[in-house]
Amino acid sequence: QGAVLLRIWGRLEAPASGPPTGGEAQPAAPDTTPLPPGLAAALAEPPPQPLQQLWQLIRSDGLLTPVAATLGVAASAAGTVLQAPLLQGLMILAPELLREAGRLDVLALVLAFMFGLLLLDTFLFSTIFLTGRRLEARLRLAFLSKIPRLGDRYFYSRLTSDLAQRAYSLRQIRMLPGLGLQGLSLASQMLFTTIGICWFAPAVASIALLTLVLMLAVVVLAQPVITQADLRARTHDSALSRFHLDALQGLIPLRTHSAETALRREHEGVLREWVRASWNLTYWHVAAQTLAMLIGFAGTIGIIFTYLAARGDPHEILLLLFWALQLPAVAQLLFQIAQQYPAMRNIVLRLLEPLGAPEEEPAADVTAPPPYPASETRAGVTAPGVAIDMEDVVVTAAGRTILNGIDLHLAAGEHVAVVGASGAGKSSLAGLLLGWHQPASGRLRVDSEPLDGARVAAVRRMTAWLDPAVQLWNRSLEDNLYYGVYGEPGMPLSTALQRATLENVLATLPNALQSPLGESGALVSGGEGQRVRLGRALMRPGVRLAILDEPFRGLDHRTRRELLDRARQHWREATLICIMHDVIDTQGFPRVVVVDEGRIVEDAAPEVLAAQPESHYRRLLAADEAVQTARWQSAVWRRLRLEGGQIDEA
Incomplete structure (x- = not known):
C-alpha cells in the first residue's frame, strides 16, 4: 500500500550469453524489441x-x-x-x-x-x-x-x-x-x-x-x-x-x-x-x-x-x-x-x-471544419464511409497485451458486428480508431493514411460514437442533442427526435426542449438517456464512421432492434462497427467479427459461421438463444410489466 516513487534510468541491456565450451563469453545481441509508444516517450x-x-x-x-x-x-x-x-x-x-x-x-x-x-x-x-x-x-x-x-x-x-x-x-x-x-x-x-x-x-x-x-x-x-x-x-x-x-x-x-x-x-x-x-x-x-x-x-x-x-x-x-x-x-x-x-x-x-503531457491532437484542429466537403454533409445526406486497414496490430496497456496480431480490413461503407465474451478486447478494438490506444507494433490506416497525430482528430470529427456509458450534462435537452454538432446538423431536430423515439420523453418534460436533464441525466431514466445519446449521434454532420458500443443495452429487446435498424439505415453509406452482446441480432449484419482474448478468431458472414459446428460464433449464438428461450421463458419466472409508472403482472 502507499505511494511508490519510480525513477527510470533507461532500458536494461540484454546480458551477455554464457561462454561456449573452452572459449570466452560472447556478447549477446542487442535487444531490438520495440517499446510501446508511451514507454518510449517516457524514456x-x-x-x-x-x-x-x-x-x-x-x-x-x-x-x-x-x-x-x-x-x-x-x-x-x-x-x-x-x-x-x-x-x-x-x-x-x-x-x-x-x-x-x-x-x-x-x-x-x-x-x-x-x-x-x-x-x-x-x-x-x-x-x-x-x-x-x-x-x-x-x-x-x-x-x-x-x-x-x-x-x-x-x-x-x-x-x-x-x-x-x-x-x-x-x-x-x-x-x-x-x-x-x-x-x-x-x-x-x-x-x-x-x-x-x-x-x-x-x-x-x-x-x-x-x-x-x-x-x-x-x-x-x-x-x-x-x-x-x-x-x-x-x-x-x-x-x-x-x-x-x-x-x-x-x-x-x-x-x-x-x-x-x-x-x-x-x-x-x-x-x-x-x-x-x-x-x-x-x-x-x-x-x-x-x-x-x-x-x-x-x-x-x-x-x-x-x-x-x-x-x-x-x-x-x-x-x-x-x-x-x-x-x-x-x-x-x-x-x-x-x-x-x-x-x-x-x-x-x-x-x-x-x-x-503529449497532446493527442494539435490545437489548430480543435475547431476545424469537417474534412469532408460541406456539400456532401448537408442535412439528410450521409457521407461515404472510410476504409480501415489493420495489419498485425499489437496494443499494450499497463504492461499487458490487450490486442495481439489484429488483422482487419473494412471496405468503405461496410457494416460489421463485433462479438465476444466480456473482456475479450472488443471495446479496445474500437478504442484504436478513437485514438485511445496506439499500436505498439503493426500498421493502422484509415483511408490509406496512418492513424496518428492530426489524423486522429480528423477521424474523430467524422465519427459518431455511442459509448456504453451515457454522458448527459446538466443542461437542456436541446443543448444535449446539439452537443458535438458543428455547423449545420446532420438532420433536423424534429427528425432526430422522431428517429430516436424521443417524442414521449419530450411530452413528459415540463419545459419541452428547454428542460434541464439534471446532473449526469438524473432527471431522465436510463432508457431515455440512451435515446438522447442516439439522437445526439444522429444529428452529428459528416459522419463517415459510426461506432456503436453496446448502444441500446438499457432498452427492451424490441426497442433495441428497432433503434439499431434505424441507425443502420441512417448511416447506410458510412462504415459502421457495432459491438454487441445480443448475438441473435448480429444475424442481420453482412459480416461478423469474433474477438477472443485480444485476437480476432473468426471473421465471416454470420450464416457461414453459424453453419460451422465448432465455431466460437455458433457457441455464442446458442448460449444467447438459450437465455432468450429456455431460461427467460421458463415457468419459474414471474413476469411483471412496468408501463407508465404502473406494474402489471402478465
Missing part, C-alpha cells in the same frame, strides 16, 4: 525542471524586473545589516552631537536612510505582488488551454479529484516569487553579517565563515530528502481526496450495497500511510532545523570567546554579539523558507506535468 522525456520553466515564464517580460528586484533585495539586506553599527555609532557620538550645531543634519540623514529602506521595501513588495499575479495568470491560462487538448488515456490514468486539486493549487503559485526573494534576502543578510564580523573582528573570521558554510550546507543537503518526503505525503493527500469525492457522488450506491465498512476500511488504510508519510516529513524538518540551530549557536559561542581571548575591545562586544546572534536567527528564518521549497516545487511539478 526520451528529459527530467523535469519546474523552477527553470517558471524562470522562463518570469523572464519572458524581460530581465529588467528580476534584475532590479535582485539588486533591491541585496541593497535592502545590506541596509538591514548596517542598522546595528549605525545605531551604535549614534549612541557613541550622542554627547558630541548634542553640543554641535549640525545635529539636525545628522538626524535628517538617519531619517533619510530609514525612509530609503522603507521605499525600497515598498518597491520590492509591489514587484513581488505583480510578478506573482502575472505568473499565476499565465499558468492558469496555459493549464485551461492545455486540458482540452489532452487525450482520454491521460484522464483515465488519473483521479478526477487529483486533477481538481492541481487546478485549485494554482493560487499558491503567486507566493513563489515572494518566497524566492525572501530567501535571497535572508541569504544576503547572512552573507553581509558574516562579512561585517570578519571586518570588525578579523580574529574570528575563520569561525564565522565556517559557521556560515555549515549552516547553508545543512539547508542545501536536506532539500532532496525533504522533497521526496513531501512528494510522498502530497501524493497520499491526493489519494485521500478521492474518498470525499466518491462519498459525494456515490452515496446512494454505497448505502444500497452496504459498502460503508469496506470504504471506511480502505480509507483508513490510505490514512495510515498518509500519517506515516507526514510524520516522516515532520521528522526530517525538525532534525535539519535543529542541526542548523545547533551549528549557529556553537558558532556564536566560538566567535564571542575567541574575540574575548584575543583581548578585543569590551565596549564593542555588544555589536559583535548582536551580529553573532543574528546568524542562527536568520538561518532559522532561511530554513523555514527552505522548508517551503519542496512543497512549492512539488506543487509546480504537479501543475507542469499536464502542460508537458
Whole structure:
C-alpha cells in the first residue's frame, strides 16, 4: 500500500550469453524489441525542471524586473545589516552631537536612510505582488488551454479529484516569487553579517565563515530528502481526496450495497500511510532545523570567546554579539523558507506535468471544419464511409497485451458486428480508431493514411460514437442533442427526435426542449438517456464512421432492434462497427467479427459461421438463444410489466 516513487534510468541491456565450451563469453545481441509508444516517450522525456520553466515564464517580460528586484533585495539586506553599527555609532557620538550645531543634519540623514529602506521595501513588495499575479495568470491560462487538448488515456490514468486539486493549487503559485526573494534576502543578510564580523573582528573570521558554510550546507543537503518526503505525503493527500469525492457522488450506491465498512476500511488504510508519510516529513524538518540551530549557536559561542581571548575591545562586544546572534536567527528564518521549497516545487511539478503531457491532437484542429466537403454533409445526406486497414496490430496497456496480431480490413461503407465474451478486447478494438490506444507494433490506416497525430482528430470529427456509458450534462435537452454538432446538423431536430423515439420523453418534460436533464441525466431514466445519446449521434454532420458500443443495452429487446435498424439505415453509406452482446441480432449484419482474448478468431458472414459446428460464433449464438428461450421463458419466472409508472403482472 502507499505511494511508490519510480525513477527510470533507461532500458536494461540484454546480458551477455554464457561462454561456449573452452572459449570466452560472447556478447549477446542487442535487444531490438520495440517499446510501446508511451514507454518510449517516457524514456526520451528529459527530467523535469519546474523552477527553470517558471524562470522562463518570469523572464519572458524581460530581465529588467528580476534584475532590479535582485539588486533591491541585496541593497535592502545590506541596509538591514548596517542598522546595528549605525545605531551604535549614534549612541557613541550622542554627547558630541548634542553640543554641535549640525545635529539636525545628522538626524535628517538617519531619517533619510530609514525612509530609503522603507521605499525600497515598498518597491520590492509591489514587484513581488505583480510578478506573482502575472505568473499565476499565465499558468492558469496555459493549464485551461492545455486540458482540452489532452487525450482520454491521460484522464483515465488519473483521479478526477487529483486533477481538481492541481487546478485549485494554482493560487499558491503567486507566493513563489515572494518566497524566492525572501530567501535571497535572508541569504544576503547572512552573507553581509558574516562579512561585517570578519571586518570588525578579523580574529574570528575563520569561525564565522565556517559557521556560515555549515549552516547553508545543512539547508542545501536536506532539500532532496525533504522533497521526496513531501512528494510522498502530497501524493497520499491526493489519494485521500478521492474518498470525499466518491462519498459525494456515490452515496446512494454505497448505502444500497452496504459498502460503508469496506470504504471506511480502505480509507483508513490510505490514512495510515498518509500519517506515516507526514510524520516522516515532520521528522526530517525538525532534525535539519535543529542541526542548523545547533551549528549557529556553537558558532556564536566560538566567535564571542575567541574575540574575548584575543583581548578585543569590551565596549564593542555588544555589536559583535548582536551580529553573532543574528546568524542562527536568520538561518532559522532561511530554513523555514527552505522548508517551503519542496512543497512549492512539488506543487509546480504537479501543475507542469499536464502542460508537458503529449497532446493527442494539435490545437489548430480543435475547431476545424469537417474534412469532408460541406456539400456532401448537408442535412439528410450521409457521407461515404472510410476504409480501415489493420495489419498485425499489437496494443499494450499497463504492461499487458490487450490486442495481439489484429488483422482487419473494412471496405468503405461496410457494416460489421463485433462479438465476444466480456473482456475479450472488443471495446479496445474500437478504442484504436478513437485514438485511445496506439499500436505498439503493426500498421493502422484509415483511408490509406496512418492513424496518428492530426489524423486522429480528423477521424474523430467524422465519427459518431455511442459509448456504453451515457454522458448527459446538466443542461437542456436541446443543448444535449446539439452537443458535438458543428455547423449545420446532420438532420433536423424534429427528425432526430422522431428517429430516436424521443417524442414521449419530450411530452413528459415540463419545459419541452428547454428542460434541464439534471446532473449526469438524473432527471431522465436510463432508457431515455440512451435515446438522447442516439439522437445526439444522429444529428452529428459528416459522419463517415459510426461506432456503436453496446448502444441500446438499457432498452427492451424490441426497442433495441428497432433503434439499431434505424441507425443502420441512417448511416447506410458510412462504415459502421457495432459491438454487441445480443448475438441473435448480429444475424442481420453482412459480416461478423469474433474477438477472443485480444485476437480476432473468426471473421465471416454470420450464416457461414453459424453453419460451422465448432465455431466460437455458433457457441455464442446458442448460449444467447438459450437465455432468450429456455431460461427467460421458463415457468419459474414471474413476469411483471412496468408501463407508465404502473406494474402489471402478465
